[in-house]
Amino acid sequence: xxxxxxxxxxxxxxxxxxxxxxxxxxxxxxxxxxxxxxxxxxxxxxxxxxxxxxxxxxxxxxxxxxxxxxxxxxxxxxxxxxxxxxxxxxxxxxxxxxxxxxxxxxxxxxxxxxxxxxxxxxxxxxxxxxxxxxxxxxxxxxxxxxxxxxxxxxxxxxxxxxxxxxxxxxxxxxxxxxxxxxxxxxxxxxxxxxxxxxxxxxxxxxxxxxxxxxxxxxxxxxxxxxxxxxxxxxxxxxxxxxxxxxxxxxxxxxxxxxxxxxxxxxxxxxxxxxxxxxxxxxxxxxxxxxxxxxxxxxxxxxxxxxxxxxxxxxxxxxxxxxxxxxxxxxxxxxxxxxxxxxxxxxxxxxxxxxxxxxxxxxxxxxxxxxxxxxxxxxxxxxxxxxxxxxxxxxxxxxxxxxxxxxxxxxxxxxxxx
Numbered sequence: 001x002x003x004x005x006x007x008x009x010x011x012x013x014x015x016x017x018x019x020x021x022x023x024x025x026x027x028x029x030x031x032x033x034x035x036x037x038x039x040x041x042x043x044x045x046x047x048x049x050x051x052x053x054x055x056x057x058x059x060x061x062x063x064x065x066x067x068x069x070x071x072x073x074x075x076x077x078x079x080x081x082x083x084x085x086x087x088x089x090x091x092x093x094x095x096x097x098x099x100x101x102x103x104x105x106x107x108x109x110x111x112x113x114x115x116x117x118x119x120x121x122x123x124x125x126x127x128x129x130x131x132x133x134x135x136x137x138x139x140x141x142x143x144x145x146x147x148x149x150x151x152x153x154x155x156x157x158x159x160x161x162x163x164x165x166x167x168x169x170x171x172x173x174x175x176x177x178x179x180x181x182x183x184x185x186x187x188x189x190x191x192x193x194x195x196x197x198x199x200x201x202x203x204x205x206x207x208x209x210x211x212x213x214x215x216x217x218x219x220x221x222x223x224x225x226x227x228x229x230x231x232x233x234x235x236x237x238x239x240x241x242x243x244x245x246x247x248x249x250x251x252x253x254x255x256x257x258x259x260x261x262x263x264x265x266x267x268x269x270x271x272x273x274x275x276x277x278x279x280x281x282x283x284x285x286x287x288x289x290x291x292x293x294x295x296x297x298x299x300x301x302x303x304x305x306x307x308x309x310x311x312x313x314x315x316x317x318x319x320x321x322x323x324x325x326x327x328x329x330x331x332x333x334x335x336x337x338x339x340x341x342x343x344x345x346x347x348x349x350x351x352x353x354x355x356x357x358x359x360x361x362x363x364x365x366x367x368x369x370x371x372x373x374x375x376x377x378x379x380x381x382x383x384x385x386x387x388x389x390x391x392x393x394x395x396x397x398x399x400x401x402x403x404x405x406x407x408x409x410x411x412x413x414x415x416x417x
Contacts, residue, residue: 001256003413004028004246006232006270009036010056010399011390012261013218014070014406019259019413020222026255027222028248030231034219038399040210041294041358047337051210052329054292054343055362056399058083060202063192064400066407071207074217078205082331084309087165088302090317094161095307122158127196130187134196139184142369146179165313168323171397172290172345172364176321180368189396206333235260236272237385244386259409261390263287263363264374271387278381284374285393287363290322293348297355298340300326300347314347322346365393383412 001023005016008029016027033039037055058081059067071078086097094116129152133139145167149159159179167186168175187196194201207213219226235258236245244258260267268274268282301308310331314324326344335341344351348359365371371393378394381387390409395401 002026002254004244004253004255004258005261006235006246006258007036007261007266007390008034008219008226008228009261009391010038010067010402011392011406011409012036012259013215014403015259015261015390015409016222016225017070017218018407018410020225022414025222025225026253027226028230028232028246029226029228032229034226034228035212035215037362038211038215039360040212043294043341043357045296045337045339045341045357047339050335050337050341051212052294052335052341052343052357053206053211053333054294054358054360056211057081057327057329057332058204058206059399060193060204062194062202064398066403067400070218070403071214074214076214076217077208079208079334081204081206081333082310083204084311084331085166085169086302086307086309086312087161087315088307088312089161089315091315095302095304097302097307097309098162098166116157118155119157119161122154123162126152126154126158126163127190130183131191131196134184134187134191139187141182141184141372143183144180144369145183145186148183149179161315165315165325169311169313169325171367172288172323172362173366174288174321175315175323177366177368182367182369182372185367185372185396210333232270234272235270235387237387239385242386255386257386257388257413259388259390259413261406261409263391264365264389264393267389267391275381275384277377278384281374281377281381282389284370286366286368286371288322288366289361289363290345291348291359291361293344293351293356294358295342295344295351295355296339296357297342297351300342300344300351301328301340320346365397367397382409388412 003019003023003025005012005027016025019025039055040051040053042051088095164175164178168178190196230248232248234247243254245252245254264282264285301312310328312326324346326342329341375394388409390405392402394405
């Protein structure tokens with residue numbers, strides 16, 4: 001069959017990787033590069049040249065089995081990563097790193113703050129409660145974190161200085177609305193990643209040489225089938241002929257099948273004649289834009305050096321509708337340089353311009369109740385009129401989810417992988 005694949009994020013590339021073996025594929029990419037959120041930037045600084053990840057960064061053996069199997073197949077190596085988390089609250093001046101007792105109490109006066117001590121107790125109590133309710137099957141799929149918190153008498157310090165910063169960091173979510181996140185989805189994700197327990201957490205890893213290393217290896221066999229800088233304007237389904245017309249600046253081409261491996265909102269906009277179900281399902285998953293800046297401005301890290309971590313969430317004095325955090329890439333990627341190489345989300349106006357090396361924007365799914373309900377309805381539109389939808393948005397929004405989604409599409413088309 002002639003199959004069009006729209007989008008070169010992990011889902012589209014995995015689908016292309018498998019489908020190319022038995023079909024005539026053409027891959028369309030609107031940008032001038034491939035990889036989607038896999039975006040490694042080569043930078044030249046005084047210490048030398050470094051490949052720095054600005055989107056996808058880490059994986060682990062427990063919850064990324066399909067992605068790591070792909071890396072093994074490609075012969076792409078990984079290395080251990082430092083995964084730690086800190087919070088700096090501009091309003092109160094509190095800073096801590098959630099790694100051990102010394103870093104939690106990086107500011108020694110936190111030992112004397114009853115509110116801070118209550119926060120630590122609430123973290124343990126909240127995680128134990130979620131574990132208990134999850135194991136007992138007592139979590140209502142429609143209950144939000146806000147609803148769950150209301151019944152537990154948790155402190156505002158716990159909510160504002162741990163739960164919201166931690167969750168907003170993981171999903172690059174709007175801190176002001178994060179408590180709308182479904183409790184059951186949050187609990188399952190945290191449980192799968194060992195984040196509800198004090199022991200047994202997975203070991204995190206990064207791709208040696210930067211994440212784009214795997215993209216180059218993955219696409220090498222079909223690079224001649226990829227058209228970059230070729231945005232698709234419209235998909236027109238010919239239900240009589242059983243074909244799909246892909247419209248670009250170069251004109252219209254007909255295919256037997258199309259894999260739409262874009263974000264869900266982009267997929268909906270591409271459809272020339274979306275069905276009612278496609279509008280309901282794809283339209284229910286919203287996106288949050290986040291500006292990512294690669295730079296060397298150490299002022300974006302916590303002031304207290306003991307509180308500095310791989311992931312550093314910043315609670316602004318006036319709040320804000322975007323997650324503001326800084327990834328310390330030296331720690332995450334084991335970069336051998338004393339110069340801080342940092343990727344900061346949504347603080348571009350505070351970063352010294354002379355330290356900026358690169359800037360881009362990523363969109364991340366918003367996981368609220370309508371989105372979770374839409375995920376459960378995927379099969380209602382999958383494969384209808386020769387159109388298949390692939391993307392990490394069908395699950396938790398991470399790289400493993402993107403791989404699984406790409407494999408799901410291949411199974412739907414071929415009945416095997």
